[in-house]
Amino acid sequence: MLKADHVAGGAFVVLGLVVFALSGELPFGTLSQPGAGMMPKLAAGLMMAFAVVLMATARDGEPFSAIDWRDGGHAALVVAIAAAAAALYTTLGFILTMSLLVFALLVVVERKHPLPAALYAVALTLAAYWLFGKALKAPVPRGLLGF
Amino acid sequence: MDRRCFVVGSAASAAALSLSPSWAQEAYPSRPVTFVNPFPPGGAVDVVARPLAAVLEPIVKQPVVIETKAGAAGQVGAQYAANARPDGYTLLMHITSISGFAEVDKLFGRAPKFTRADFIPVARFIADPMLIVVNDQQPYKTLKEFVDDAKKRPNGIVMSSSGLYGALHLPMALFNKAAGIELRHLPTAGGGPALTALLGNNSQVLCSSIAAASGQLKAGKLRALASFGGRRAPALPDVPTLKELGYDVEFYLWVGLFAPKGTPDAMIAAWREFSRKAAAAEAFKKAMGNVGQDVAYLDQPEFKAFWDADAQRVEAAVQAIGRVQG
Amino acid sequence: METTLDSLLLGFSVAFRPDVLWYAFLGCLVGTLVGMLPGIGPLAGISILLPITFGLDATKAIVMLAGIYYGSQYGGSTTSILLRIPGEAASVMTCIDGNAMARKGRAGPALCIAAVGSFIAGTFGVIMLTVIAPPLAVVALRFGPPEYTALLVLGLIFLAYMSTGSLVRTLLMAALGLLFGTVGIDVMTGHFRYSFDIPELGDGLGIVPVAVGLFGLGEILATPSRQVAGPVHRPRLRELWPSRQEWRQARMPIARGSLLGFLIGIIPGSAHIISSFLSYAVERRVSAHPEEFGKGAVAGVAGPESANNAASTGAFVPMLALGIPTGPVTAVLIAALLIHGIPPGPTLVADHPNVFWGFVASMYVGNLMLLALNLPLVGLFVNLLRIPYAYLYPLIIMFCVIGVYEVNHSIVDVWIMLIMGVVGYALKKFKFDPAPLVLGLVIAPIFEMSLRQSLIMSDGGWLIFVQRPIALALLVVSAALLALSALSFLSARRDWRARLAEEAADS
Numbered sequence: 008m009l010k011a012d013h014v015a016g017g018a019f020v021v022l023g024l025v026v027f028a029l030s031g032e033l034p035f036g037t038l039s040q041p042g043a044g045m046m047p048k049l050a051a052g053l054m055m056a057f058a059v060v061l062m063a064t065a066r067d068g069e070p071f072s073a074i075d076w077r078d079g080g081h082a083a084l085v086v087a088i089a090a091a092a093a094a095l096y097t098t099l100g101f102i103l104t105m106s107l108l109v110f111a112l113l114v115v116v117e118r119k120h121p122l123p124a125a126l127y128a129v130a131l132t133l134a135a136y137w138l139f140g141k142a143l144k145a146p147v148p149r150g151l152l153g154f
Numbered sequence: 155m156d157r158r159c160f161v162v163g164s165a166a167s168a169a170a171l172s173l174s175p176s177w178a179q180e181a182y183p184s185r186p187v188t189f190v191n192p193f194p195p196g197g198a199v200d201v202v203a204r205p206l207a208a209v210l211e212p213i214v215k216q217p218v219v220i221e222t223k224a225g226a227a228g229q230v231g232a233q234y235a236a237n238a239r240p241d242g243y244t245l246l247m248h249i250t251s252i253s254g255f256a257e258v259d260k261l262f263g264r265a266p267k268f269t270r271a272d273f274i275p276v277a278r279f280i281a282d283p284m285l286i287v288v289n290d291q292q293p294y295k296t297l298k299e300f301v302d303d304a305k306k307r308p309n310g311i312v313m314s315s316s317g318l319y320g321a322l323h324l325p326m327a328l329f330n331k332a333a334g335i336e337l338r339h340l341p342t343a344g345g346g347p348a349l350t351a352l353l354g355n356n357s358q359v360l361c362s363s364i365a366a367a368s369g370q371l372k373a374g375k376l377r378a379l380a381s382f383g384g385r386r387a388p389a390l391p392d393v394p395t396l397k398e399l400g401y402d403v404e405f406y407l408w409v410g411l412f413a414p415k416g417t418p419d420a421m422i423a424a425w426r427e428f429s430r431k432a433a434a435a436e437a438f439k440k441a442m443g444n445v446g447q448d449v450a451y452l453d454q455p456e457f458k459a460f461w462d463a464d465a466q467r468v469e470a471a472v473q474a475i476g477r478v479q480g
Numbered sequence: 481m482e483t484t485l486d487s488l489l490l491g492f493s494v495a496f497r498p499d500v501l502w503y504a505f506l507g508c509l510v511g512t513l514v515g516m517l518p519g520i521g522p523l524a525g526i527s528i529l530l531p532i533t534f535g536l537d538a539t540k541a542i543v544m545l546a547g548i549y550y551g552s553q554y555g556g557s558t559t560s561i562l563l564r565i566p567g568e569a570a571s572v573m574t575c576i577d578g579n580a581m582a583r584k585g586r587a588g589p590a591l592c593i594a595a596v597g598s599f600i601a602g603t604f605g606v607i608m609l610t611v612i613a614p615p616l617a618v619v620a621l622r623f624g625p626p627e628y629t630a631l632l633v634l635g636l637i638f639l640a641y642m643s644t645g646s647l648v649r650t651l652l653m654a655a656l657g658l659l660f661g662t663v664g665i666d667v668m669t670g671h672f673r674y675s676f677d678i679p680e681l682g683d684g685l686g687i688v689p690v691a692v693g694l695f696g697l698g699e700i701l702a703t704p705s706r707q708v709a710g711p712v713h714r715p716r717l718r719e720l721w722p723s724r725q726e727w728r729q730a731r732m733p734i735a736r737g738s739l740l741g742f743l744i745g746i747i748p749g750s751a752h753i754i755s756s757f758l759s760y761a762v763e764r765r766v767s768a769h770p771e772e773f774g775k776g777a778v779a780g781v782a783g784p785e786s787a788n789n790a791a792s793t794g795a796f797v798p799m800l801a802l803g804i805p806t807g808p809v810t811a812v813l814i815a816a817l818l819i820h821g822i823p824p825g826p827t828l829v830a831d832h833p834n835v836f837w838g839f840v841a842s843m844y845v846g847n848l849m850l851l852a853l854n855l856p857l858v859g860l861f862v863n864l865l866r867i868p869y870a871y872l873y874p875l876i877i878m879f880c881v882i883g884v885y886e887v888n889h890s891i892v893d894v895w896i897m898l899i900m901g902v903v904g905y906a907l908k909k910f911k912f913d914p915a916p917l918v919l920g921l922v923i924a925p926i927f928e929m930s931l932r933q934s935l936i937m938s939d940g941g942w943l944i945f946v947q948r949p950i951a952l953a954l955l956v957v958s959a960a961l962l963a964l965s966a967l968s969f970l971s972a973r974r975d976w977r978a979r980l981a982e983e984a985a986d987s
Contacts, residue, residue, distance in 0.1 A: 015910040019652065026659065026674070033671055039940030043666035046928045047659060047673060054655035060648050074909050082701035082905055086898060089697075089877055093894045096885065105878050112874040119870065131875060135882060138517065143510070144528050145520055145886055146188065146221045195527035196805070196812035201819060208531045222527070223889050226665055226682030230890075233679050258670065267679060312937060318670050340936050341667050343750075343929065346805035350748045353804060356624035356937060365818065369803045369825025441534070444821035478669045 011074055012065035019058035026051040084116050100150020101140065105132040182242060182424055186217040189411075190238075190246045192231020194224045197345070198321070198363070199247045202279055202409045205441035206247075209432045227317055229255050229267070236268035238414050242421035246273065246412040250405075251321045253465035257472040258319050273412040274422060275461050277429035278452040280442060281408035282363045283383025284325045285393065287376045291355050297379040297399055300359070304335040313337040314348040314357035318478060322348055324471035325382055325405035326361040331474045332401045339478075352376070363407045364389060365446035382406070389446060405467060408450070410457060426454050488610060491837030495845050500543055503536070504842045507544035508849045511551020512857075518559055518567040518692065519883025522552040526812045530819070538820035539835050543842040545816050546796075549809055550602055550843065553789040554850045557594035558857075561781070562587060562864050563876050565696040567883065569687040569753045570788035572918050573760040575695050577773060577780030584776050587862045588720030593730045593778060594785040595854040601738040601786035602847040605793025608742055609800075610840055614829075617801035620746045625933035626944050628749065630954035632927040635754050635919070637958050638761035640965070641770075642916045650916050653907075657920020660685050664925075668932050680892035687753070689884045690921055693897040694914040696880050698904020700873050720859055722778075730782035733763050737786030744787075745794020748806035750926055752791040757919045759787035774913070793843070800836060802826055 026047060036042025092108040099107075106128045113124035140147045189207065191199045200220070207218040223231035228251055235246035252273070256266035286297065294300040304311050315323035318341045330337055340357050342348045345366055352360040353375060364387055370376040371390075378393045382405040386395055396403045411429060413422055432438055433451035442449050452460055494500060514525035525548045533541035556571040561578035574594065581590040608616075639654050640647060663674045664684030675681035722730070737759045744755040763783040764773045773780050798806045803824035805811035814824050822832055829836045867875070884897045907914055938944035946952050 011910055015912070019656070022656075029674055033666075033673060034669075037940075039935060039942070041928075041932055041935065043669045043671040043673060046924070047662040050655055050659040050662060050924070054652060054659060057648055057652035057655060061652060064648070069911075076909070078702060078704045081704040082902075085701060085877070086902060089881065089898055089901075092881060093891060093898060096881070096894065097891055101882075105882065108881070109874040109878055112877065113871070117870045117874075127871060128874075131878065135878065138513075139520065139882060139886065143514065143517075143520060143525065145524060146219045146889065147882075148885070149185075194808055194811070195523050196808070196815040200527060200812075201815045204527070204530050205534065205819060208534055220527075221889050222524070224683075225888065225890075226679055229682060230679045262670065262672075264672075309939075317667055338936060338939070340933055342933070343667065344811075346807075346811050347749060350621070350798075350804050350806065351624065353802065354621040354624050354748075356933075369823040369827070372823065373803075373826040375826060437534075441819055445815075445818045446823065 009071045010065040010068045011071045012061050012068045014071050016058040016062035016065065019061075020055050023051040023055035023058070081116065085112065088112055088115065097148045098150055101147040102132055102136055103150065104148075105135065182421055183214060183216045185243065186219050187214065187242075188219050188221050188244050190231045190235045190244065191220050191222045192224060192228040192235075192246070192248060193222075194344075195222060197224075198249050198407060199409055201365075201445050202442070202447075203247045205438055206279065206432055209435045209438045210428060213428050213431050227251065227320055232273075233267045235412070235414055236272040240414040240416035240418075242413070242417055242424075244414065245276070245425070246414070247409060248412060249321060249409050250407055250464065250468060251319070251324070252412075253461070253468040254319055254324065254472050257469045261472065261477055270461075270465060272415050274415060274417060275457045276411040276413055276422060276425050276454060277433070278408055278410040278457045278460065279429075279433060279449060280447045281406040281450040282365060282447050283381045283387055283395075284322075284361050284405050284407060285364055285367055285381050285390075286326075286329065286359065286379045287352070287362050287367050287371070288359050288379060289352050289355055290375050290377065292358055292377075294379065295377070297394070297396075300379055301333050301335060304333075304337060308336040309338050311337050311359060312340050312357040313359045313361070314340045314342055314351040315361070316345045316348050317341050317343065319472055319475060321345075321407055322361050323475065324468055325403070326359075327471045327474045328403050328405060328467065329361070329382075329396065329401065332396075332403050368446045388448070406464070408460075408464070410452075410461070422454070429453075484610060487833060487837045488841060490833065491839075491841030492844075494539060494834055494838030495543070495841035500540055500838065500842060501845065503540045503544040504547050504846050505849055507547020508551040508846050508853060511548040511553075512555040512850065512853055514548065515552030515555025515567065516558045517883065518565045518879055519688065519886035521568045521887070522549045522809050523812060524886065525552065526809065526816070530812070530816055533816065534819070538817065538822050538832075539838045541820050542813065542817060542835060542839050543846075545813055546839060546843065547846050549813070550789065550792050550846065551850055553602070553792045554595060554598045554854050556788070557598075557781075557785050558591065558861055559879070561590045561594065562861060563696065563872075563879070564699050565876060565880060565883065566688070566691045569691065569922065570756050570784075570791075572687075572691045572695070573756045573784040573915070574781055576760075576915060577775075577777050580774065580776035581778070581781065582865065585719060586726075586776065587865060588858055589722035589726050589778075590781050591858040591861065592720065592722050592855065593726065593782050595851060595858065597730065597734045597737065597782045597786040598789040598854075599847055599851040600734050601741060601790035602793055602850070603844065604738040605742050605745070605790045605796075606840065606843045606847065609793060609796055609843075613797050613801045616746055617798050620748055620798045620806075621802065622950060623747045623749075624948075625930040625937060626948050626951040627954065628747075628751070628930035629927065629934050630945060630951040630958070631747070631751065632754075632923050632930065634954055634958045634961075635758060635923055636927075637961050638758055638765070639916055639919055641761040641764045642757070642913075642919060649912055653912055653914065653916040654920040657917035657922075658924040659920075660690070660917070661921045661924020662928065667929055678892060680888075680890050684925060685896055685921065686887060686893055687918065687922055688887050689893040689896040690900050691918050692880050692884055693900025694904035694907070694918065696876060697897065697901030698908060698914070700876060701901055701905040702908045703869075703873075720862065726778050729778040733759075733779040733783035734786045736762060736766075737783040738790045741787030741790030742794040745791030746797040748798050748804060750807060752788075752795055752807060753922050754919070755787040755791040756784035757922065759783040799824065800828060800839075803828055 030044050033044030034042035035044045088111045096104045109128035113119040139145050193199045203220050210218045223234050238244035256269045259266040351357045380396050381393050514520045526545050557574045559565040559567050560571040560575035564575045564579040566572040566575045578590045665682045741755045745752050763779040764770050799810040805814045817824050884893050
């Protein structure tokens with residue numbers, strides 16, 4: 008039966024192989040003069056070794072099918088909204104992006120009523136803007152509209 | 155500040171800004187200007203940019219915001235500024251090493267992320283000649299003793315630096331080439347760690363700015379053997395220049411203001427004027443004097459000529475270092 | 481000794497001037513704020529407020545700016561404990577057991593213990609700074625690359641005690657962290673490693689984006705709001721203060737954390753980052769109940785929080801006694817002193833006794849102020865947990881994005897944080913603990929650099945690690961630790977990990 012640790016170990020082995028494939032031109036160097044490629048290759052090698060041990064001892068572990076993925080939809084939605092915010096952040100500026108982020112999370116993910124959600128989003132954003140941008144004078148993204 | 159008052163006020167001013175762009179064009183700058191600082195806080199640019207911004211604000215009549223975009227020894231900030239909208243609201247403060255990135259990329263066969271042509275020089279504010287310093291556990295009293303010893307044991311003396319191809323590595327490479335000596339290079343994570351390595355005698359020689367070394371020189375923990383200036387530094391009248399000693403090497407750690415390519419001429423002209431006034435301000439001179447620097451202001455034409463000559467020095471230094479084995 | 485006392489009295493006469501007191505308070509206040517807000521750390525806080533000090537004299541300026549630094553170490557625990565956002569590298573360990581305590585309804589005690597631990601550690605650090613700064617500073621200078629390498633070997637061995645998972649899982653995560661730590665320009669040769677032409681990756685994966693993603697965002701992704709039944713734990717007033725038992729559990733970890741943190745703090749360079757990690761591992765190693773760690777162990781909050789505060793004070797030793805910028809924050813403070821016309825150097829104490837002793841004395845006062853400032857805030861901040869979860873987590877995500885962006889004004893960091901959030905979610909599904917990953921990420925660049933620097937110094941000879949006394953001593957300790965655990969493994973064939981696994985199997 009496929010165990011969770013088989014899948015996880017396999018993924019780490021694949022990652023290790025990808026790292027080796029990407030480090031083609033990084034010289035390994037010698038023991039007395041380690042090159043740019045030595046440390047990454049050692050770390051990737053170690054990682055693959057532990058991954059193999061993990062797979063070898065996976066028999067008593069949890070089966071892969073036992074992992075509960077039911078929260079995956081929620082997670083994907085949250086990541087998508089946060090990614091949209093990251094993509095728009097420097098273009099739309101602090102206030103618009105952050106209000107929209109909180110508003111979208113509340114309305115799209117949490118199915119809250121738009122009005123209280125909008126009020127909460129704007130109030131929260133303005134408070135954060137005051138804290139970061141005004142009280143601490145930290146440069147925050149201003150965006151095309153100038154704020 | 156009363157928060158309610160602020161919220162209303164900022165909403166009103168933001169509305170005014172976005173509603174009347176034509177009004178915004180009349181007086182430049184009409185909103186805060188960002189100076190990109192490509193080095194960590196407390197670094198070579200920061201100590202000049204912060205006092206400069208403080209002096210500039212009453213002249214510009216707008217806030218001057220210093221935005222730190224540190225990374226990859228100044229490359230990240232420079233690339234950010236090179237790709238910024240040339241609307242006169244994003245400018246760059248950078249140092250000597252700005253000329254070296256394209257050359258290093260060439261060395262590794264990479265396409266340069268930006269070149270010198272991506273920037274319009276506006277003004278130079280300071281230019282600090284570099285020093286060759288050794289720690290107090292070394293016997294060398296003069297540069298000649300040092301060079302003689304280095305010739306006797308090539309690759310035997312360790313020099314620390316702020317990093318490969320960094321501002322403290324380049325001048326030493328030029329000097330090594332001119333003197334025909336070979337030193338073992340110990341790169342560190344910055345100017346501070348390079349100085350720490352020298353003081354702890356983990357390295358024996360360092361090329362440092364006067365400002366960074368002055369406290370240790372005064373305490374006798376370090377000795378200056380020579381300076382890279384065209385003439386002796388007023389703060390260190392006893393330290394000979396390399397030119398006096400017969401090496402045709404000159405190198406400065408300078409800080410200048412740049413605008414992204416495509417910034418309108420009128421805005422460049424405005425910043426030349428702002429810079430001239432700020433460089434002449436007593437407060438700025440005093441702050442720079444405290445840091446151990448003299449204001450060495452150059453207006454655009456002179457700065458451009460200086461930068462062109464300086465870039466050749468930097469490129470020569472990068473080529474002298476070449477690709478490091480390993 | 482008498483002269484020290486005299487000097488300290490001189491210092492207090494400066495520190496108790498009303499205007500100096502005021503600026504110390506201002507610095508502590510801003511420090512608490514920047515420490516609390518994720519992303520804006522002491523570094524940004526100090527450099528942003530530096531221009532404000534131009535009109536002040538040097539003493540007031542340094543007192544205020546230093547207040548921001550050590551004040552931020554107090555605030556750092558707040559978001560870690562309440563929201564599981566590690567605002568900076570030093571508070572990564574706090575968010576494991578601190579947040580677990582908060583989930584059990586012990587947020588108040590966790591915050592109180594963090595504040596009191598910080599106070600004790602900070603005061604201990606200042607006393608050490610007063611009494612033995614100059615001789616210690618000389619030792620600190622002898623801490624070169626070989627000593628660093630040896631210290632990090634010790635750190636890597638302690639890694640094994642970091643996590644609740646099995647040893648293989650812990651080491652696998654650590655190796656992944658080490659691998660992540662190699663991203664970026666190789667400082668020794670100039671090669672770009674795995675940076676895919678993104679210049680922002682040139683300096684590698686930042687600790688804050690990775691930690692915020694793995695701990696903060698990853699946790700949210702794995703916690704859909706409908707699974708959170710009602711408000712988690714409404715804190716009641718009498719639950720704010722730690723119980724007698726919790727104080728007892730915190731006592732020794734605070735003492736050990738203070739000593740360990742101070743010693744690591746005086747080492748020039750970025751060693752102070754590992755102080756809280758090491759303290760956590762030490763507490764777990766010596767604890768009679770290692771299985772409680774990760775589930776809200778008091779020692780897991782008290783130790784690291786004390787250690788990071790003591791380390792921040794320890795960092796002043798080489799800065800003030802030698803005038804060398806040992807880390808990013810002390811570099812800004814030195815720049816600030818320079819701008820005010822005081823060149824830091826070995827002669828600082830002799831040349832400017834008012835500044836030096838006024839500064840030291842103000843730190844005694846400042847730590848008291850911070851305690852008085854932070855304890856009442858505990859009652860205020862636990863109210864954050866009264867916000868229903870559906871409204872709380874959008875707030876957390878917003879602060880994650882803002883905070884991560886503010887570290888370096890880099891949108892790439894925000895993307896790293898998002899990706900690490902997904903990675904953290906997946907790791908949680910497969911029952912991996914991200915803490916060793918973060919320590920691996922912290923250690924990898926410093927370890928690789930100091931190892932290769934050592935080999936440059938010795939021209940390729942590995943004997944340099946046993947020829948230098950401090951390095952040799954650290955390596956001997958490492959070897960002894962390894963031998964001890966191997967011995968117990970052979971003799972008993974079951975340590976607490978095995979016990980734990982059996983208990984889990986039984987239940």
